[in-house]
Amino acid sequence: MKAAVLHQQGLPRPYVETKPLVIEEVELDPPGPGEVLIEIAAAGLCHSDLSTIENLRPRPMPIIIGHEGAGVIRETGPDVHGLQKGDHVVCLFVASCGDCRPCRKGRPNICEGGFAARAAGTLPSGAKRLKLNGEFIHHNSGLSLFAQYAVVDQSALVKIPKDVPLADAALFGCAVMTGAGAVLNTAGLRAGEEIGVVGLGGVGMSALLAAVAAGASRVVAVDMNPAKLELARQWGATHAFDARDPDCAAKVREATSGGLDTVIETAGAIPALQLAYAIAARGGEVITAGLPHVNSAFPLPAFNMVSEEKAVRGSYMGSCVPTRDIPKLLGMYRRGTLPVTRLQSGTIALEEINAGFDRLAAGETLRQMLLPNG
Secondary structure: OOEEEEOOOOOOHHHHHHOOOOEOOOOOOOOOOEEEEEEEEEEEEOOOHHHHHHHOOOOOOEOOOOOOOEEEEEOOOOOOOOOOOEEEEEEOOOOOOOOHHHHOOOOHHHOHHHHHHHHHHHHHOOOOOOEOOOOOOOEEOOOOOOOOEEEHHHHHHHEEEOOOOHHHHHHHHHHHHHHHHHHHHHHHOOOOOEEEOOOOHHHHHHHHHHHHHHHOOOEEEEEEEEHHHHHHHHHOOOOEEEEOOOOOHHHHHHOOOOOEEEEEEEOOOOHHHHHHOOOEEEEEEEOOOOOOOOOOOOOOOOHHHHHHHOOEEEOOHHHHHHHHHHHHHHHHHOOOOOOOHHHEEEEOOHHHHOOOOOOOOHHOOOOOEEOOOO
């Protein structure tokens, strides 16, 4: 099959010239026990993938990245249950073992086994199914979706109705699940409450759409990109502020009578997290779904945190139980209350993938959809 292989992290932009992703002919072994072969219908270009290219997230090389997508099952290995050839599925970037401490507590999104396999660049079983020139190469998040096909663990798939367009369904594997989940699950936003979103990429815009759908009385959007701020206004934000303004935090607090009870941060940068903390009200909560460099640290103002009873929480994969939440979110999409198709910024072929990441790095897009099979 054809795949986009990352051989070296940290190459400079423009990527159309340095070509960190090389289109190669790759061998894919058949699925093993509990594994499934899927044909990739669509895969989103996510900022997390860009962070891997930039070496903000070190990974074993060479590797096929891509973690947000949807496809069609073409073959099942032994001991696969509840899935069969022809099923349409959304891919999950954390496979769950069902037996570790987080899984037993109903938190499969932070499964210990899934994270260990990710660090090793393998499937959850420890196996590798990808080869380049006869040598094994690494899996990314147990998926490796920037390719025509993928072999994945059955726990990394959620079956969906066949009437959902697969290019739309792909969004639910990361952007929608992470952003909407942070609002609906981690924050537990209820109608009439107020919320802010700092960072308006695919995840942030998903959070904004979910906040509007949940009936938030005030939705404050904050970003450095004027075009995205305008989109946020069109999509339901009641206020929009430019993060580049040195008085941004003061202006948000003034407009919101002292700040917001809930602020979602999705930019994955410490200055954005600091801004989110600054615009949270007394007794407010900051929920961060952004992932900065692995060595980044957020210095908490400890006295202020205590005296104002502020809280900071992480939200990974939208605190989702995927088998519960993806059908729920798809239901909102099908009823028209969660119009996530707005996130799509066009489609690209495998051969255009480096140019696509140049556009993403420049802040020109939300979600470009890779169609590896045309």
